Amino acid sequence: MADTLSLDLGGRVVTVAVKRSALARRLSLRVDPVRGAVLMLPAKARLAEAERFLAAHRVWLAERLARLPQTVALTDGAAVPLLGVPHAVRHVPGARRGVWVEGGEILVSGLPEHVGRRVADFLKAEARRLIVPRAHAMAGQLGRKPGRVSLKDTRSRWGSCSSTGDLAFSWRLVLAPEQVLDYVVAHEVAHLEQMNHSPAFWAVVESLVGDPRGPRRWLKGNGAGLHRFQVP
Structure with a gap:
């Protein structure tokens, strides 16, 4: 068929x-x-x-x-959330500074046809900068050490923990509010100690980031919208 x-x-x-x-x-x-x-x-x-x-x-x-939420291209004028805070993408071709954040905007230099790719690369780099140290720090709080920590563009889950201790996260978490990002990192790190979703597991999550119910509700209601941003 x-x-x-x-x-x-x-x-x-x-x-x-x-x-x-x-x-x-x-x-x-x-x-x-x-x-x-x-x-x-x-x-x-x-x-x-x-x-x-x-x-x-x-x-x-x-x-x-x-x-369904309308898709958003990462182009000049687009509104893109960074840690849940909307930022306007603005193309400044003569700046020669790459991509940077200033005054509530994501500023992008270079050719116009490269804006989308540059913004996407910037967001992925920001996700790595924010998530990887958090994962190691939270694991350290538990007396654990994760294996490889990687970032992906997964569709069905925000994070995962393998039986060998490797952690993986969606880079799109950088678009969500910071407490949501923290929760997902804590969720996967907690699996280093409890490879289940038992009361003991949720107790570990709570010890790392407090009550997880708010971030879980946010993901349930808003998580799908993080996939509407198109990556070139």
């Missing part, structure tokens, strides 16, 4: 990702803030069945897609 199907939503043609699963018992359709529309099929479902299912859910799909 094709990996995608196209559907006309009243003049707007959308692409729906199609996935098969041996565990799926029926067809299901969901709208993901990052991937868009995804149609899950049982292993033996036919293409014609999938097409009929999409057609029957055309109105539902259009409504859900309309609710």
Whole structure:
């Protein structure tokens, strides 16, 4: 079967990702803030069945897609949150200073076609500068030492801890409020001591950053929006 199907939503043609699963018992359709529309099929479902299912859910799909946050290109004039605080991207071609923050703006020198890439590189570097020392410091509070600490652009999780103690975080956490970034770092560091989500695990998290309920609520309500910023 094709990996995608196209559907006309009243003049707007959308692409729906199609996935098969041996565990799926029926067809299901969901709208993901990052991937868009995804149609899950049982292993033996036919293409014609999938097409009929999409057609029957055309109105539902259009409504859900309309609710998704609009994507934001990292260009001159864009509003980009840095630790949760909106900053306007401003292109200053003659400055020859790379990228820097000043007066509530992210200033970018160089050619206009390089603005997006430079802002993205700056945000990733800021994420590394803020997250890596925090991870080591929090691990030290527990008498632990993490393995490799890396940054990625993960879609389904904000952080992870491997069985060998390697930690990974989404660089997009630099867009979230600082207490949210702190919470995610503490969450993964706590797994160095408790590789579970037991009461003992949450006690470790709380010992590192206090009550985690506020940051968890923020991520649940706002986390998907961090993926709307497009990286060249």
